[in-house]
Amino acid sequence: MKIGVVGCGGRMGRILVSAIAAAEGCEIAGGTEAPLSPLLGQDVGAQAGLAPLGIAVGDDAQALFRAVDVVVDFTAPDATARHAGLAAEMSVPLIAGTTGLAANEQKAVEDAARKVAIVQAANMSVGVNLLLGLTEETAARLGDDYDIEILEMHHRHKVDAPSGTALALGRAAAKGRGVELDAVAKRVRDGHTGPRRAGDIGFATLRGGDVAGEHTVIFATEASRIEIVHKAISRSVFAGGALRAALWLDGKPPGLYSMRDVLGLG
Amino acid sequence: MKIGIFGCGGVVGRLLVREVVATEGCELSGGTGRPGGALIGVDVGEQAGLEPVGLAVSDDPRALMAASDVIIDFSLAPATVQHMLLAAETGCAVVLGTTGFGADAQAAVDRAAADAAIVEAPNTSPNFNYLLVLIERISGVLGDEYDAEVLSMAERRLPFAPSGTTIEVAKAVAAGRGVNLDDVIEKVRDGVIGPRPPGVIGIAIVRGGRIAGGQRAIFAGDDEVVEVAYRSTDPAIYAKGAVAAARWVVGKPPAKYSMREVFGLA
Numbered sequence: 001m002k003i004g005v006v007g008c009g010g011r012m013g014r015i016l017v018s019a020i021a022a023a024e025g026c027e028i029a030g031g032t033e034a035p036l037s038p039l040l041g042q043d044v045g046a047q048a049g050l051a052p053l054g055i056a057v058g059d060d061a062q063a064l065f066r067a068v069d070v071v072v073d074f075t076a077p078d079a080t081a082r083h084a085g086l087a088a089e090m091s092v093p094l095i096a097g098t099t100g101l102a103a104n105e106q107k108a109v110e111d112a113a114r115k116v117a118i119v120q121a122a123n124m125s126v127g128v129n130l131l132l133g134l135t136e137e138t139a140a141r142l143g144d145d146y147d148i149e150i151l152e153m154h155h156r157h158k159v160d161a162p163s164g165t166a167l168a169l170g171r172a173a174a175k176g177r178g179v180e181l182d183a184v185a186k187r188v189r190d191g192h193t194g195p196r197r198a199g200d201i202g203f204a205t206l207r208g209g210d211v212a213g214e215h216t217v218i219f220a221t222e223a224s225r226i227e228i229v230h231k232a233i234s235r236s237v238f239a240g241g242a243l244r245a246a247l248w249l250d251g252k253p254p255g256l257y258s259m260r261d262v263l264g265l266g
Numbered sequence: 267m268k269i270g271i272f273g274c275g276g277v278v279g280r281l282l283v284r285e286v287v288a289t290e291g292c293e294l295s296g297g298t299g300r301p302g303g304a305l306i307g308v309d310v311g312e313q314a315g316l317e318p319v320g321l322a323v324s325d326d327p328r329a330l331m332a333a334s335d336v337i338i339d340f341s342l343a344p345a346t347v348q349h350m351l352l353a354a355e356t357g358c359a360v361v362l363g364t365t366g367f368g369a370d371a372q373a374a375v376d377r378a379a380a381d382a383a384i385v386e387a388p389n390t391s392p393n394f395n396y397l398l399v400l401i402e403r404i405s406g407v408l409g410d411e412y413d414a415e416v417l418s419m420a421e422r423r424l425p426f427a428p429s430g431t432t433i434e435v436a437k438a439v440a441a442g443r444g445v446n447l448d449d450v451i452e453k454v455r456d457g458v459i460g461p462r463p464p465g466v467i468g469i470a471i472v473r474g475g476r477i478a479g480g481q482r483a484i485f486a487g488d489d490e491v492v493e494v495a496y497r498s499t500d501p502a503i504y505a506k507g508a509v510a511a512a513r514w515v516v517g518k519p520p521a522k523y524s525m526r527e528v529f530g531l532a
């Protein structure tokens with residue numbers, strides 16, 4: 001499968017280029033950067049720290065779309081909106097990993113998805129998406145007799161708590177139970193808390209060292225407990241998911257898909 | 267419904283006596299103990315910490331089968347072949363909770379299932395059986411690019427390894443990948459073992475304490491790790507699950523059934 005990487009010189013772009021080059025059945029068929037980028041004309045492989053691939057970094061996204069089976073986009077919101085338009089126009093599926101899209105940019109992606117298959121996900125990690133899907137399913141299945149708690153740990157530099165992924169897991173659990181997270185979230189416990197309120201979804205936050213990110217969802221009832229855990233080890237974790245999405249997209253009808261669709265988690 | 271208990275004087279056996287007596291619609295038809303053991307002739311209820319129920323612990327499993335709609339067997343592995351031959355002979359349904367038996371007993375179970383309804387139930391906890399569903403899903407989504415390991419802890423008195431529960435976990439991992447556990451299981455690591463062969467399912471065994479047990483399936487990828495874990499702290503859950511299985515299996519045609527079928531998780 002021929003894959004194009006827009007924004008191939010960014011931090012995400014370089015990781016994607018390496019992952020695609022190493023994956024069986026996949027081939028890097030082009031890379032772009034913004035006009036005026038100092039990377040233009042350099043070898044796509046070499047600039048990502050690989051052996052040269054014999055393809056120069058270009059600035060013509062349209063030409064890139066013409067040359068590939070699927071495009072992977074981890075760039076900036078305005079660029080992603082434009083790329084979605086090109087994907088629709090040229091019938092080339094797109095994987096959109098860019099976050100922070102404004103309403104009009106998101107609408108551009110959704111409009112494009114009426115004409116071409118697009119996978120969009122704020123977090124492409126296979127493991128995190130698996131956790132999100134199974135948390136919702138388990139919360140629905142196990143019912144209210146199980147107390148749900150979400151524990152996360154991240155490196156000492158992280159400034160917000162709970163992490164975005166922890167909150168997403170909380171929303172998945174709440175959805176499984178058919179409630180709104182805001183109505184049941186217990187984000188802080190300190191002092192005389194009283195007994196745990198039935199139906200609460202509790203959060204606990206740990207910070208320290210260089211932990212890349214760990215999340216545990218706990219379902220606890222009398223005398224037994226189930227835990228589902230995800231531990232990120234490297235920052236390349238999203239690339240494996242993007243690759244799976246690329247292979248999955250082959251031949252899919254137009255539509256806006258999530259990583260849960262890609263992983264078959266319904 | 268008349269329920270008889272093989273091994274009624276054991277840790278789980280005594281809990282079973284109490285559970286059957288306490289469950290509406292169930293009637294205790296008797297219990298057996300090890301022939302020649304100290305419990306033979308003692309009141310089944312009394313030895314389980316209840317008021318006398320007017321039934322003496324017997325050493326005649328055939329007679330108890332004849333007097334029962336279903337047998338719950340939590341005796342010990344050396345008795346399994348005999349118990350299965352009797353099930354085939356009498357057609358009496360059995361919930362087989364005994365674990366740790368060998369290939370000959372396994373063959374006897376499979377043969378008995380032609381003439382009697384047998385629930386093969388190496389772990390009767392509903393949570394544990396839901397865990398197996400999760401493990402199989404996770405294993406299927408992640409595939410063998412993620413190294414799968416099973417870590418298992420059980421109480422100090424368990425005299426064999428891996429336990430039936432551990433094998434269930436490892437089988438769920440193998441089933442998710444569509445492989446046969448016997449072909450990929452790696453049970454012992456000691457000394458210079460060389461790098462981990464791809465595709466194996468490794469098992470590590472921990473023993474200690476009196477009651478608590480836990481299972482953890484670990485899926486370790488290059489960039490992320492997914493784990494699912496289960497802990498239980500009260501064997502009463504096994505008795506509850508076994509009685510649920512007994513009620514479920516009465517009236518079912520001869521065949522081998524699993525606890526996942528009993529709980530509607532298959």
Ligand SMILES: NC(=O)c1ccc[n+]([C@@H]2O[C@H](COP(=O)([O-])OP(=O)(O)OC[C@H]3O[C@@H](n4cnc5c(N)ncnc54)[C@H](OP(=O)(O)O)[C@@H]3O)[C@@H](O)[C@H]2O)c1
Nearest residue numbers: 273275276277278299300303341345363364365388389390
């Ligand atoms: N399926 C599950 O969920 C689950 C859960 C826990 C345990 N287990 C399994 O269930 C079995 C029992 O566990 P446990 O913890 O209750 O063990 P246990 O306390 O040793 O109980 C076994 C009982 O069976 C008796 N027994 C031995 N041979 C017998 C025979 N031929 N006929 C009738 N009774 C006989 C033993 O008597 P003596 O003491 O006189 O030998 C003992 O009272 C084990 O195989 C264990 O691995 C299964």
